[in-house]
Amino acid sequence: MRAGRLEEVERLLAGEGQEPLPETVERELRRLLEPGEKRLITLHTDIGLDGRYDDRWLVVTDRRVAALGPEDGRARVETEVPLADLRGVRLRDYLGNGSLEAITETGAVELARFSRSVAPEMPRVQRILRVLADVSDSETGGRRGRGGPSKAVRCPTCGRVLPRWSEVCPFCLKRGELLARLIRYVEPYKAVAIIGFALSIVLTFLNLAPALVTRFLFDRVIAPGDLSRLGTAVEWLLAIYVGRTVVAMVRGYMMEWLGGRVVLDMRIQLYDHMQMLSLGFFSRKQTGQIMSRVTNDIMRLQYFVAEGLQQIIINLLTIPVICVMMFGADAKLAALTLLPTPFIAVGTYWFGRLIHRVYQKVWRRYAGLNAVLADSIPGIRVVKSFAQEERESKRFQERSGALFTQELNAVKLWTAFFPALGLMTAIGSLLIYWYGGKHVIEGRTSLGTLVMFTQLMWQFYMPVQMLGEMNHRVQHALTAAERVFEVLDTKPEMPDAPGSIKIPRIEGHVEFRGVHFSYEPGKPVLQNISFVAEPGEVVGLVGPSGAGKSTLVNLLCRFYEVEEGQVLIDGHDVRELSLRALRQQIGVVLQEPFLFHGTVADNIAYGVPGATPVEVVAAAKAANAHDFIVNLPQGYDTQVGERGQLLSGGERQRVAIARAILKNPRILILDEATSSVDTETEMLIQQALDRLVANRTTFAIAHRLSTLRKASKILVLEHGRLVQMGTHDELLDQEGLYARLCRFQSELSKVRGV
Amino acid sequence: MTEDSPKPMDDTTPREAAEAGPHGPEGTNDSRAGWEAEVARLAIVEPSRVRIRRDDFRRLCVRLDDGPEFVDVRPAPAFPVSGAAGYISFLDADDKEVLLMAGTEGLDPDSRQCLEDELDRVYFVPRILRIYDIEDAHGAARWEVETDRGYRLFDVRDREDLRVVEGSRILLQDADGNRYEIPDLFALDERSRRLVDGEI
Ligand SMILES: Nc1ncnc2c1ncn2[C@@H]1O[C@H](COP(=O)(O)OP(=O)(O)OP(=O)(O)O)[C@@H](O)[C@H]1O
Ligand SMILES: [Mg+2]
Numbered sequence: 001m002r003a004g005r006l007e008e009v010e011r012l013l014a015g016e017g018q019e020p021l022p023e024t025v026e027r028e029l030r031r032l033l034e035p036g037e038k039r040l041i042t043l044h045t046d047i048g049l050d051g052r053y054d055d056r057w058l059v060v061t062d063r064r065v066a067a068l069g070p071e072d073g074r075a076r077v078e079t080e081v082p083l084a085d086l087r088g089v090r091l092r093d094y095l096g097n098g099s100l101e102a103i104t105e106t107g108a109v110e111l112a113r114f115s116r117s118v119a120p121e122m123p124r125v126q127r128i129l130r131v132l133a134d135v136s137d138s139e140t141g142g143r144r145g146r147g148g149p150s151k152a153v154r155c156p157t158c159g160r161v162l163p164r165w166s167e168v169c170p171f172c173l174k175r176g177e178l179l180a181r182l183i184r185y186v187e188p189y190k191a192v193a194i195i196g197f198a199l200s201i202v203l204t205f206l207n208l209a210p211a212l213v214t215r216f217l218f219d220r221v222i223a224p225g226d227l228s229r230l231g232t233a234v235e236w237l238l239a240i241y242v243g244r245t246v247v248a249m250v251r252g253y254m255m256e257w258l259g260g261r262v263v264l265d266m267r268i269q270l271y272d273h274m275q276m277l278s279l280g281f282f283s284r285k286q287t288g289q290i291m292s293r294v295t296n297d298i299m300r301l302q303y304f305v306a307e308g309l310q311q312i313i314i315n316l317l318t319i320p321v322i323c324v325m326m327f328g329a330d331a332k333l334a335a336l337t338l339l340p341t342p343f344i345a346v347g348t349y350w351f352g353r354l355i356h357r358v359y360q361k362v363w364r365r366y367a368g369l370n371a372v373l374a375d376s377i378p379g380i381r382v383v384k385s386f387a388q389e390e391r392e393s394k395r396f397q398e399r400s401g402a403l404f405t406q407e408l409n410a411v412k413l414w415t416a417f418f419p420a421l422g423l424m425t426a427i428g429s430l431l432i433y434w435y436g437g438k439h440v441i442e443g444r445t446s447l448g449t450l451v452m453f454t455q456l457m458w459q460f461y462m463p464v465q466m467l468g469e470m471n472h473r474v475q476h477a478l479t480a481a482e483r484v485f486e487v488l489d490t491k492p493e494m495p496d497a498p499g500s501i502k503i504p505r506i507e508g509h510v511e512f513r514g515v516h517f518s519y520e521p522g523k524p525v526l527q528n529i530s531f532v533a534e535p536g537e538v539v540g541l542v543g544p545s546g547a548g549k550s551t552l553v554n555l556l557c558r559f560y561e562v563e564e565g566q567v568l569i570d571g572h573d574v575r576e577l578s579l580r581a582l583r584q585q586i587g588v589v590l591q592e593p594f595l596f597h598g599t600v601a602d603n604i605a606y607g608v609p610g611a612t613p614v615e616v617v618a619a620a621k622a623a624n625a626h627d628f629i630v631n632l633p634q635g636y637d638t639q640v641g642e643r644g645q646l647l648s649g650g651e652r653q654r655v656a657i658a659r660a661i662l663k664n665p666r667i668l669i670l671d672e673a674t675s676s677v678d679t680e681t682e683m684l685i686q687q688a689l690d691r692l693v694a695n696r697t698t699f700a701i702a703h704r705l706s707t708l709r710k711a712s713k714i715l716v717l718e719h720g721r722l723v724q725m726g727t728h729d730e731l732l733d734q735e736g737l738y739a740r741l742c743r744f745q746s747e748l749s750k751v752r753g754v
Numbered sequence: 755m756t757e758d759s760p761k762p763m764d765d766t767t768p769r770e771a772a773e774a775g776p777h778g779p780e781g782t783n784d785s786r787a788g789w790e791a792e793v794a795r796l797a798i799v800e801p802s803r804v805r806i807r808r809d810d811f812r813r814l815c816v817r818l819d820d821g822p823e824f825v826d827v828r829p830a831p832a833f834p835v836s837g838a839a840g841y842i843s844f845l846d847a848d849d850k851e852v853l854l855m856a857g858t859e860g861l862d863p864d865s866r867q868c869l870e871d872e873l874d875r876v877y878f879v880p881r882i883l884r885i886y887d888i889e890d891a892h893g894a895a896r897w898e899v900e901t902d903r904g905y906r907l908f909d910v911r912d913r914e915d916l917r918v919v920e921g922s923r924i925l926l927q928d929a930d931g932n933r934y935e936i937p938d939l940f941a942l943d944e945r946s947r948r949l950v951d952g953e954i
Contacts, residue, residue, distance in 0.1 A: 047878075047903075051874050051875075051878070051903060052903045052904045053880075053901070053903050053904035053905060053906055054904065092875070094875050094876045094877070094878060095834075095876065095877050095878060095879070095933060096877075096878035096879055096931070096932050096933040097875060097878040097932075099875060101812055103811060106810060107809075107810030107811055107812070108810065108811040108812040108813075109812070110812065113875070115878075115930070115932050116930045116931040116932050117908075117928075117930040117932060119930075160894065160896060160909055161894065161909035161911055161929035162894070162911075357952060361954075364913065364954075
C-alpha cells in the first residue's frame with residue numbers, strides 16, 4: 001500500500017469510526033482477518049440486504065471491506081471484497097434508506113443497506129474506501145444522491161432527540177427550573193406580588209371566619225336566647241363580609257394587573273427575539289404556529305403566573321387551617337367529614353390527566369382549523385379564480401366538525417365528572433347531618449359546631465379539588481412556558497456579535513470561495529461556487545429556474561450560512577462582519593416584492609425612516625414609479641393595503657426598487673427586479689439603474705438577458721454549479737448554455753417584433 | 755449531455771396547436787375537448803412492452819420493445835403515497851425521464867422481480883403493524899414498534915412529523931428522516947390504536 005494513504009485515512013477518521021462489536025461478530029471477524037491486518041472501521045448498520053431491520057456490521061481493514069451479519073447466534077460474513085479488487089465505491093441514497101456498493105473489475109456488490117439514522121456516517125466510509133483503494137471516481141453516485149443528512153441533535157443526558165429549534169430536552173427538563181424561570185418574570189413586580197399574596201392570606205381567613213362566628217351565633221346567642229349578643233354577632237358578620245368584598249376587589253385588580261404586566265413583558269421579549277431569529281426558523285415553522293405562540297401560549301401563562309401559583313399556595317394553607325378548626329371542635333365528626341377526601345383528590349387527579357389529553361387533541365384540531373384559515377384567506381384570489389369556494393367551505397366544515405367532535409369528548413368528561421363529584425360532596429354532607437345530628441341530639445356536640453362543619457366542608461373540598469387538578473394545571477402552564485422558552489432559547493442571529501467587524505463603508509469587493517450550500521441537509525443547492533466581483537462591477541446572474549440564483553444572493557446577505565467555503569466582502573468573511581452593518585449597506589429587491597400595510601411613502605422610506613419627502617420622490621423617480629404614484633388618488637399617501645395588494649405587480653416592483661435605491665446601498669441586489677413591468681418601463685428603470693449602479697457593486701438576476709448587456713461579468717448557473725463566467729460578448733462566443741439561451745431569446749424577440 | 759437542452763425550449767415548442775380540435779370525445783363538446791387530446795398525447799407505456807434488468811454493476815437498465823437500452827436508471831413511483839395510479843417513471847443519471855410506465859401489471863417475471871427489488875430500496879417505508887409503546891413528552895415522542903420489516907425504535911420530533919391522510923392512514927417521519935406508515939389505524943389492535951390515538 002502506498003505510504004501516506006493510511007495517514008490520510010487516520011486523519012479522516014479522527015480517532016472515531018470503531019464501534020464495539022458484539023461477541024459473536026468479534027469472534028467471526030478474528031477468524032477472517034489475517035495476522036497484522038489493521039482494523040480501520042467497524043460500523044453498525046441497521047437494515048439487512050433483504051430489506052428487514054437487522055443488526056449488521058460493516059468492517060473496513062487495510063486489506064478488505066466486509067459485511068458481517070448474525071446467523072443463528074453466530075455471525076457470518078455476508079460479503080467481502082479485497083481492497084485490491086476495489087475499483088469504486090457507490091453510495092446510493094433513497095427515501096428512508098440507502099445502500100453502499102463496491103465496484104470491482106467485473107461487477108458490483110451491495111455491501112450494506114442502512115436507514116437514514118446511519119446514513120450520515122456513510123460519506124466518510126466512502127471517502128476512506130476510495131483513499132484505501134486509490135480510486136478517484138469522485139463523481140460516482142452523482143448529484144442524484146441526497147447525500148447524508150446531518151444527524152438529528154440529541155440530548156446529551158438521555159440520548160433522545162431534541163425538538164426542533166430547541167436546546168432543552170423535554171424529557172430531562174426539570175419542572176422546578178421551568179417554574180423558577182417563570183417566577184423570574186414576576187420579580188420586577190415583587191411588591192405587587194407580595195401585597196397580593198398577603199391579601200390572599202387575609203382573604204382566606206376572612207372566608208373561614210364566618211363559620212366561627214356562625215358557631216358563636218348558634219351556641220352562645222340563639223341557643224341561650226341572648227338577645228343582647230345577637231347584634232354584636234351580626235355586626236361582626238357584616239364587618240367580615242364587607243371586609244372580604246373590599247379585599248377581594250383590591251386583590252383581584254392587583255392580580256390581573258400583575259398577570260397582564262408579566263405577559264406584556266414576555267410578549268414583547270418574545271416578539272423582539274423572534275425578529276432576531278434566522279430566516280431558517282421562519283421557513284420551517286408555519287405562520288399560524290408562530291402566531292399562536294405569541295398569543296395563545298402566552299395567554300395561558302397569564303393566568304398561571306398571576307393566579308395559579310398563588311392559588312396553589314393558598315390551597316395548601318387552607319386545608320390544614322380547616323383541619324385544625326374541625327378537629328379542635330369535634331375530632332370524630334372531623335374524621336368522618338374528611339372521609340370522601342381521598343376519593344375526591346384521586347378522582348380529580350385522574351380526571352385532570354384525562355381531560356388534559358383530550359384538551360391537547362382539541363387544541364390540535366383548533367390549530368388544524370386555523371391552518372385552513374391561514375391558507376385560504378391570503379389565497380382567496382386563487383380560490384375565487386378557480387371557483388373553489390365550495391371546496392374551501394367544505395374543508396373548513398370538515399375541520400370545524402372535527403373540532404366539534406373533539407370538544408364534545410371533553411364536554412362528555414366534564415359533564416360526567418362534575419355532577420359525580422357533586423354527589424360525593426353531597427354524600428359528605430349527609431354524613432355530617434347523620435352523625436352530626438346524632439351527636440347534637442345526644443348532646444355530645446353543639447348545634448353551632450354542626451352548622452360550622454357544614455359550612456367548612458364546602459370550603460374544604462374546593463381546595464382539595466383544586467390540588468387534584470393542580471398537576472395538570474401546572475403541566476398546562478409548563479407546556480405553554482416550554483413553547484415560549486423554546487423560541488426564546490433558539491439562538492438568534494447576532495446583529496452585533498461581540499468581536500464582529502463593523503465596516504463603516506463597504507467598498508464592494510465580493511468574493512465567493514468554494515461555496516457549498518443546501519437548505520435541507522444533503523440536498524445540495526449550490527456547489528463549489530467561486531468568483532470575484534470588483535467594487536463598482538455589475539454582475540449578472542442567469543440560469544434556469546431553480547438553478548440557485550436567489551440562493552446565491554441570500555448567502556451574500558447572510559440570510560443563510562454557507563456549509564463549506566467562504567463568502568467574503570472586502571476581504572472579510574461575512575460571518576465575521578456585524579450583521580447590522582452589513583445589511584445596512586446591502587439593498588435588496590426581492591423576486592416577490594413585499595410591501596407593508598401603510599402608505600406608498602412609508603414603504604419607500606422603510607429602510608431609511610428619517611428620509612425627507614424630497615429623497616422619497618427622488619427614489620421614486622429613479623425607479624420610474626413617481627408618475628404612477630402621483631396619479632394615485634392620494635399620491636404618496638395612498639394606502640397600499642395588506643402586502644401591497646392594492647397595487648399592480650409591476651407597481652409593487654417599482655416601489656420595492658425605490659425602497660432599495662433610497663437606502664443608497666453599497667451592494668445592490670436585484671432579483672428579477674423588473675420582471676413584471678413592460679419593456680418600455682423596464683428600459684426607463686434600467687437607465688436609472690445604470691446611473692445608480694455607478695460606484696456600487698450590483699448583482700442582477702434576470703431572465704431577460706437583454707437587461708444584462710451592460711453587466712461587466714455574467715455568471716451562468718445550472719443545477720447549483722457555476723458553468724460559465726464572462727462578459728456578454730465572451731459568453732456569446734463560447735458555445736454554451738448562455739449562447740443557447742441568448743439565441744433562443746433573440747428568436748423570441750424577433751417574433752415579438754422588438 | 756449534449757442534447758440536454760435548457761428547459762424553456764422544451765416547454766414552449768408550439769407543435770400541438772393544430773392537434774387540438776378533432777380529438778374531442780363524442781358528446782362532450784365542452785371547453786375541455788382540446789385537453790383530452792393533450793392527455794391522449796401523453797406517452798404512458800404499457801408494462802408489457804418494457805424490459806428491466808440489472809447489469810453486473812448493479813445498475814438498473816430499461817428498454818422499450820426493441821429500442822435502445824437505458825443504463826443506470828432509477829424508478830420513481832409517481833404517486834407513491836396515494837397510489838392514485840401505479841405510474842412508474844424511469845429517470846436517467848441526469849434526472850430526466852426516459853419513460854413513464856403504467857403500473858407493473860404485465861411485466862415479465864424477471865423484469866418485475868428486478869423492479870420490485872429496486873423499488874424496495876427507492877421507496878423504503880416500513881408499515882407499522884403493532885405498537886408496543888409511545889413515550890411522549892410534549893410533542894417529542896419515542897415509538898417502539900413492530901413493522902413489516904421487523905422491530906424498530908425511533909424518535910418523532912414533533913407533531914408536524916405525523917400526518918393523517920384519508921382519515922385513518924398515518925404517515926410518520928422520524929428525527930433522522932426515516933419514514934413509516936400506519937396503513938389503517940382501525941386495523942391495529944386495541945392497545946396500539948389507543949396509543950396512537952393519543953398522538954393525533
Ligand atoms: N427556503 C428553501 N428551503 C428549501 N429549499 C429551497 C428553499 N428556497 C429554495 N429552495 C430550493 O433551492 C433550489 C434553488 O432555488 P433558488 O430560489 O435559488 O432558484 P433560482 O435560481 O432563484 O430560481 P428562479 O429563477 O425560479 O427564481 C430550488 O431547487 C428550490 O427548490
Ligand atoms: Mg429566484
